[in-house]
Amino acid sequence: MKIKEIIVVEGKDDTTAIKRAVDADTIETNGSSIGDAVIEQIKLAQQTRGVILFTDPDFPGEKIRKTIAELVPGCKHAFLPKSQARPKRGKGIGVEHASIDAIQQALESVKEEMTEFVSEIEFEDLLDAGLIGGNQAKDRRERLGILLKIGYTNGKQLHKRLQMFQISKVEFIHAVKKILQEETK
Incomplete structure (x- = not known):
């Protein structure tokens, strides 16, 4: 499975997991304090190929997702349920622990962010x-x-x-x- 967009992940272990599951390029944020240089990379990626945000299903991951979405409008989003992001042994939660199948399913179900839609849901x-x-x-x-x-x-x-x-x-x-x-x- 080849992914056209560049996938934004948190770290190198996430990149390794993504590359095991699909043919894709990644940008690593290297944590929640995202530097200006990384934001500029993501902006360029969004202009040229599009971006998929694929962060861990935890508080820091959501913070990273929110920060990037605010600074780089129009990103797509891939989500993993927490249950699919836990290691077989030990503690932690993250994309790096997900199975190949779980990563592929998340990337097949990418959601596109829209700013002009008004929901019927109250x-x-x-x-x-x-x-x-x-x-x-x-x-x-x-x-x-x-x-x-x-x-x-x-x-x-x-x-x-x-x-x-x-x-x-x-x-x-x-x-x-x-x-x-x-x-x-």
Whole structure:
């Protein structure tokens, strides 16, 4: 599988994992304090080939994703569920621990960021679905992120991410129904 866009990852172990799974070029941020030179590289990559942000499904990874998306508009996004980013042994979470299959699936399900789309999904829909507040909200948001392939986010950011990736109300309702059905089993 050949990827046209340049994939932005956090470190060299992520690059190694990506290159095992697909034929692609990468840019490494080397941590969450992204230097100006790296941002300029990413801007150039976005202009010439396009960029896919593929960061770890943890707080630092989301911070990196958010920083780059703000500074380099129009990036595409690939997400791994936390369950697929854990090592077989030991601790940690990251792209470098994902299987070849999980990386390929994430890259096949890339989401494009859109700034002009207005979602039909209201904040009240998130409350009604139990995605904000309540004992099961975090688990439901995590499952929703997997089903819609938009990654996990906190309650505050969920509505923004649904808009950013143009998730329709029909897709949203279908995913919420599936989550509720899974909970009753």
